[in-house]
Amino acid sequence: MRFDEVVLAIMKAVDGQRTVSSPYHLIKGKKSGQTIQDIGYFGLHPYFAVLPKLDKQDYLASIGRLEAQGLLLPDEHAIRLGRAASGLDIPPTPLNGWKYRGNESRFFARLSLVLQTMSNFMQDHKRFDPVVTDETVQAWTKAYLNRIDFRSAAIQGALKSQIETSLALAKISENHKDILVKRLSGFGVGGLTWDQLAMEHSVMPIDVKIAAVETLHAWLDVLEGMEYPLLSGMLEGIIQQSALTESAKRTRNLSERGFSLGQIAGLRQLKTSTIEDHFVEMAMNDPAFSAAPFMDRQLIESIHQTSEELKSMRLRDIKERLPEASYFQIRLALAMKGAGK
Template sequence: MLFSELILAIMKAVNRQRTISSPYHLIKGKKSGQTIQDIGYFSLYPYFGVLPKLDKKAYDQAVQRLFAEGCLLDNDQVVDLSPKAMDLDIAASPLNGWKYRGNENLFFSRLSLIVQTFSHISQQEKTFDPIVINEEVQSWVKKYLKQIDFRDLAVAQAFKKELFTTLTDSGISETHKMIVTERLTGLALSGLTWQQIADSKNLLLLDVQLMWVEALHSWMGVIEQSKPPLLFGLMEGIIQQSSLTETAQRTKKLFDKGFSLEQIASLRQLKTSTIEDHFVELAMNDPFFNYTAFVNPALFEAIIAESRSRKTKRLREIKEHLPEASYFQIRLALAIREEQR
């Protein structure tokens, strides 16, 4: 997937219902109530936080290119796609941002240092400057290497075999594989910079970085499923154990103990609106969430019916026709999973 295709995939989902900057916040992984709820409203889980260091200027330039290509229409208020953009067939992507939440970077840091170590040890080079300077990663890798008896050449060969086998099984393109492997450093061989890879493949810098994330997400999925003895160890702490953000988890624990929304806000010394955000996140992710504590079934059905009949998830538009519903109740109802309705 190219970066422009990523933007369009998100824009197609939110067309005429969100601002032009909403994809930017989603791609960066902003944990605001609006962004979190949009993930559920529009099923945008794969794209969350896939480029956390995305520069706003670079994003704006990509958007301007979409205008120039006739994919976007002038609209100061919301995303407005042209028929050309709506007809574009964007291929499925292996991105899994909500699941990994940026931890592909940790996985690759571990991998990079392990590969560098094997490369040097196999050639009897015992000292080298580590490619990863993060002390926590260095400490983790040292512990891991001791556990697998890394000085045994047979172990190094087994690790290499697992690496190439799982990469092949991931089904990603050769370009994706090259982007991953060209970032690795070994004895007398330095990993390439993003710009060097982009230039060699005639791609934009953001295209290369996004394809790198795609490759890692697909690869980690294969490792998680097949559990190869050596590589699977690198997945420690990588997979999110809860679909909720940490702050929403704390709110859930208090709610499960019987505290009300207002009491939780007081206990946690947070705004009521922030705790409301947490409940919307709970509704979005918990298939057993009981919404009746906040909105009665009749009003819930009315909100869903209004959203469907008008084909919108814009809160203000629904509120205009259901003034008896609060914005929180509308947000909550829209966040409830389809199978619970």
């Protein structure tokens, strides 16, 4: 999947209902209430936080290309797709941004430093410039290496075998795997830059970045489901154990203890609107969530029906039809609708 296809996939889901900047915030992983609720409303889980360091100019360049191809119509207020976009198929992708939330880069940083260290020590070269400068990753890697006795030839061979075997099972093209592997460094060998990889594969640098993330997500899916002890050890803190953000989990814990929305806002010293965002997030992701404290089932069904009649999930449109419903109630009901409740 190329970067323009990622942008277009998001735009096709929200056509006419969000501004042109909304995919940018989603791809970067902005944890605003609007972005998080859009994930549930429009089923955009794959694309969340897939490029946390996305440069705005790269995004605007993509917008320009989509407009030049007639796939996107210029509009300051909302995404408007061209006629050509409706019949354009978006290729399938292993992206699972909501699950990994940018943590795949931390896994790859650990792996890169582990392999670089092993490679250099195998050549009795104990002084080298680490390919990863993040001190947190360096400290984690040092502890991991000592834990596995990385100087052992048996351990080195086992890690190589586990990498080859598990990566071969990842459901992604060989070109994708090639991009990821060539980012790795070892003794006397430096990983290729994004520009070098883009030139080698005749694509743009932003496309090889997306390809690397796709490969990591496909690979992590293999590692999570099978037993590769040396690689599994690198997954610590990488895979989200809860679909909720940390802040929403704290709000849920207080709610389960019987505190009201207003009380939670006071206890946490947060705006009421922020706590409302957390309840919307719970409605999207928590199978046990109940909206009973906030509205009855009849109002929920009325909101769902109105949304379907209008073919819109825009809050203002629904509010005009159902003035008795608050914006929070509408957001909550739509979140439940997106979750199939």
